[in-house]
């Protein structure tokens with residue numbers, strides 16, 4: 001299978017924060033942001049694999065900054081590594097300043113999607129070839145994150161997580 005670039009899956013969703021999507025402090029609900037990130041990540045995973053994709057796990061979410069009512073929020077998702085049937089999707093969330101138009105990073109998340117056939121059985125996907133320094137950095141760390149996710153899900157023995165273990169041994 002021919003390798004694909006992260007830019008081929010990059011997906012950008014821009015939308016406003018409406019009153020029905022906020023908490024009592026008038027900031028965006030965490031669940032609403034998770035849904036927006038899941039949608040963007042799902043499109044990125046489809047663009048990479050050209051298959052039906054399902055969310056396998058949400059590996060990391062950091063709600064670093066509250067996003068106020070009326071904000072223009074951009075969710076940017078791209079495949080950061082492809083394995084056999086699973087893909088890690090890295091998501092960056094940006095908020096646009098109303099006056100300057102400058103974007104600042106509000107949150108980030110890492111999701112895992114799996115490509116499946118019509119019966120829901122995992123299916124082989126193309127590899128990913130990172131290009132930029134950031135893409136290479138995310139690609140390198142993705143294997144450790146996959147191992148951690150599988151260990152936490154009880155699907156891998158800690159002893160088998162070789163690359164993850166090496167982090168603590170050095």
Ligand SMILES: CC(C)(COP(=O)(O)OP(=O)(O)OC[C@H]1O[C@@H](n2cnc3c(N)ncnc32)[C@H](O)[C@@H]1OP(=O)(O)O)[C@@H](O)C(=O)NCCC(=O)NCCS
Nearest residue numbers: 054055056057083084085086112114116122146149150153
């Ligand atoms: C995701 C799903 C297809 C995995 O099925 P499975 O029987 O565990 O299949 P496998 O063990 O062959 O795993 C398939 C791939 O997923 C990866 N995977 C499974 N669980 C994972 C987890 N918790 N974290 C990271 N990767 C995971 C495996 O490592 C494997 O990757 P690889 O093929 O790239 O090496 C299956 O659990 C499923 O359909 N879940 C429901 C998905 C869904 O409905 N999501 C919406 C949320 S409601």
